[in-house]
Amino acid sequence: MPELPEVETLKRALAPLVQNHRLLDLRFLRKDLRFPIPREELRRGLLHQTTSRLTRQGKYLLLHVSEGALLIHLGMSGRFIQQPSMKVVEKHTHAVFWFEPDTFLHFIDPRRFGCLLWAPQGQGHPLLDKLGPDALDTGTTPKKMEEIAANCFRASIKTFLMDAHRLAGIGNIYACEALFRAGIHPKYPVRRMSSPQWKKLLSSLRKILKQSIASGGTTLRDFHSTDGSQGYYKLSLAVYGRENLPCPICTSLIKRLTQSGRSTFFCKNCQKK
Numbered sequence: 483m484p485e486l487p488e489v490e491t492l493k494r495a496l497a498p499l500v501q502n503h504r505l506l507d508l509r510f511l512r513k514d515l516r517f518p519i520p521r522e523e524l525r526r527g528l529l530h531q532t533t534s535r536l537t538r539q540g541k542y543l544l545l546h547v548s549e550g551a552l553l554i555h556l557g558m559s560g561r562f563i564q565q566p567s568m569k570v571v572e573k574h575t576h577a578v579f580w581f582e583p584d585t586f587l588h589f590i591d592p593r594r595f596g597c598l599l600w601a602p603q604g605q606g607h608p609l610l611d612k613l614g615p616d617a618l619d620t621g622t623t624p625k626k627m628e629e630i631a632a633n634c635f636r637a638s639i640k641t642f643l644m645d646a647h648r649l650a651g652i653g654n655i656y657a658c659e660a661l662f663r664a665g666i667h668p669k670y671p672v673r674r675m676s677s678p679q680w681k682k683l684l685s686s687l688r689k690i691l692k693q694s695i696a697s698g699g700t701t702l703r704d705f706h707s708t709d710g711s712q713g714y715y716k717l718s719l720a721v722y723g724r725e726n727l728p729c730p731i732c733t734s735l736i737k738r739l740t741q742s743g744r745s746t747f748f749c750k751n752c753q754k755k
């Protein structure tokens with residue numbers, strides 16, 4: 483499943499191909515993905531328009547034009563590939579974009595949990611309104627996190643980190659690894675987090691996201707050869723998926739527990755708080 487670093491990698495790969503280019507043609511091969519595709523709105527908003535920036539918010543990408551933006555989410559299995567023409571060659575191709583002069587991007591999504599939507603200028607989109615701040619955004623400060631956490635009375639820090647309404651785009655691997663690096667127990671109550679703890683946790687989170695982005699490659703070629711999951715396999719994971727293996731710091735055995743239906747991996751000795 484593509485996570486924040488994979489989406490950022492894709493953004494960097496796509497940006498030179500789609501930013502400040504006119505969209506010459508656009509074709510949809512089905513009516514819906516996770517949500518119905520607003521095909522008429524997208525055609526009206528995007529066709530023959532020159533795009534401006536490609537931006538990321540959590541795991542969403544936004545390709546901006548004057549009237550609004552194309553809102554993209556990769557879901558579980560979405561990806562873009564470059565092809566020599568509009569002609570569909572791969573199974574599960576749901577949309578094809580032609581950017582001048584000759585960039586043909588095919589959107590493929592076998593499981594169809596992705597989305598292609600329209601966010602009108604000045605109105606945004608309900609999916610984005612519910613998102614918490616982005617972990618890599620410089621505006622996401624420890625103070626901001628304390629404010630967001632202020633009304634979370636019962637949540638544990640791990641559950642909080644993975645809630646996109648509080649902090650956008652943090653998957654299980656990054657949550658486990660960041661808590662390990664910050665020395666915080668995954669069950670630690672959010673309401674007890676101090677300013678220095680938030681500072682440490684945010685810095686750990688950013689470091690691991692940046693490492694993952696750096697290892698994810700920055701070309702579309704690299705990206706489309708993967709299923710979107712390659713980035714974190716190149717990371718050296720300290721705890722994730724390492725139950726009963728020695729902790730890289732203290733050598734005691736890594737434990738696993740279940741939180742909100744997801745496996746959490748941690749070191750009892752290094753994550754005491």
Ligand SMILES: [Zn+2]
Nearest residue numbers: 729732749752
């Ligand atoms: Zn340890």
